[in-house]
Amino acid sequence: MFINNAQDEVKKREKAFEIIIKKINNNEELYDLTGLSGGFLLNDKDISLLETYVGSAIFENKLQSLGKEHLSGEKILPVNRTSSGILATILALVPKNTHIIHYLPQLPAHPSIPRSAKLVGAKYLEFDNINEFHIPENTSLIIVTGSTMDHQIIDLNEFTKIIGMAHSQNIPVFVDDASGARLRTIIFKQPKAYDLGADIVVTSTDKLMPGPRGGLMTGKKELIDQIKLKTQEFGLEAQAPLTAAMVKALEYFNPDNILNSIQNKEELANLLSIDFYHFKQSPTGIMISENGILNELKMRNIETQLSPQELSFLWAMILLGEENILTIPAVGMPGASATLRFDLADNSAQKLKIDTLFNKIQNSFHKLEKLATQTELAKKTLLQ
Ligand SMILES: *Cc1c(COP(=O)(O)O)cnc(C)c1O
Numbered sequence: 455m456f457i458n459n460a461q462d463e464v465k466k467r468e469k470a471f472e473i474i475i476k477k478i479n480n481n482e483e484l485y486d487l488t489g490l491s492g493g494f495l496l497n498d499k500d501i502s503l504l505e506t507y508v509g510s511a512i513f514e515n516k517l518q519s520l521g522k523e524h525l526s527g528e529k530i531l532p533v534n535r536t537s538s539g540i541l542a543t544i545l546a547l548v549p550k551n552t553h554i555i556h557y558l559p560q561l562p563a564h565p566s567i568p569r570s571a572k573l574v575g576a577k578y579l580e581f582d583n584i585n586e587f588h589i590p591e592n593t594s595l596i597i598v599t600g601s602t603m604d605h606q607i608i609d610l611n612e613f614t615k616i617i618g619m620a621h622s623q624n625i626p627v628f629v630d631d632a633s634g635a636r637l638r639t640i641i642f643k644q645p646k647a648y649d650l651g652a653d654i655v656v657t658s659t660d661k662l663m664p665g666p667r668g669g670l671m672t673g674k675k676e677l678i679d680q681i682k683l684k685t686q687e688f689g690l691e692a693q694a695p696l697t698a699a700m701v702k703a704l705e706y707f708n709p710d711n712i713l714n715s716i717q718n719k720e721e722l723a724n725l726l727s728i729d730f731y732h733f734k735q736s737p738t739g740i741m742i743s744e745n746g747i748l749n750e751l752k753m754r755n756i757e758t759q760l761s762p763q764e765l766s767f768l769w770a771m772i773l774l775g776e777e778n779i780l781t782i783p784a785v786g787m788p789g790a791s792a793t794l795r796f797d798l799a800d801n802s803a804q805k806l807k808i809d810t811l812f813n814k815i816q817n818s819f820h821k822l823e824k825l826a827t828q829t830e831l832a833k834k835t836l837l838q
Pocket residue numbers: 535536537538564566599601602603630632633658667668
């Protein structure tokens with residue numbers, strides 16, 4: 455093993471960035487299938503407004519109505535990242551030594567939740583089995599993840615049951631709906647989290663929408679005001695340029711892009727099922743877990759010293775370097791999921807034909823088969 459800690463993951467990310475810079479300087483086309491391709495759709499007029507104080511007043515005001523249309527709720531709050539919204543909420547609502555109880559359809563939780571809990575000295579419990587879920591005494595906040603980092607979607611009955619249990623004890627419910635605010639509602643036709651009874655909701659403005667990496671929050675006005683204060687005290691709020699780009703993303707957001715990806719992912723899944731056994735469909739694409747990758751190699755009698763996580767990073771780095779396909783394991787932050795996902799809902803994916811993508815996945819896998827048995831070369835590919 456040569457990826458042993460967060461520092462190593464940072465190095466891997468820097469290596470991926472070097473490759474990206476070279477490709478952009480060569481005018482090569484990159485296909486961003488992270489599902490996080492984002493967007494910053496400002497025009498000259500927007501930018502000239504940003505240069506004045508009025509700009510931030512205007513964009514924040516516009517964000518109120520667009521944000522409520524997207525998320526419902528009494529008051530909208532833009533923050534620097536979804537993680538910033540999570541931290542600010544926990545800082546505002548969770549006293550030391552009280553419990554935070556987190557329910558999600560499948561572990562692992564986004565790391566910002568347990569990290570924030572630790573920072574305030576809270577006791578943190580997480581569940582992904584509704585039969586084990588319970589609310590201990592002295593609980594200050596219930597968190598529900600609507601759609602996980604791997605796009606596992608919460609069951610609607612479980613969702614409403616948890617909200618009911620929390621509210622019967624007057625405990626506020628905070629929904630981490632980073633991708634869920636779109637996946638749950640558009641593909642699974644679930645209601646918006648606020649309309650289901652959540653008190654606070656955060657979503658990510660670059661997940662399945664053409665926006666900047668940022669967090670958009672909604673909720674009960676009284677709670678949002680407390681959280682807003684924390685964002686300003688600790689510098690977690692969205693600055694005016696981010697708010698402006700969020701406004702644009704909400705204006706341009708089109709649910710049809712997400713719906714169109716369903717047919718494409720089914721076609722791709724069918725092509726892959728001939729040679730591969732461990733790809734699964736995600737709501738808007740296909741994915742293979744780190745252990746699934748190891749199993750594909752084992753089935754082909756390939757022995758490797760690399761860990762499943764390293765295999766996923768390596769495949770992602772080959773996809774980037776050789777096939778110009780960008781996925782999260784190549785560029786993810788430390789602690790991000792190592793599931794290799796190919797998300798087909800973004801504009802970038804719509805430029806790529808499905809059989810071309812299929813060939814790129816196959817070619818890169820053949821390279822992975824070779825590199826998996828050459829540990830030194832694999833290490834070089836990822837870190838140097
Ligand atoms: C992406 C994501 C986050 C964090 O988003 P950042 O932009 O990295 O802060 C939090 N929770 C879930 C479930 C996510 O998918």
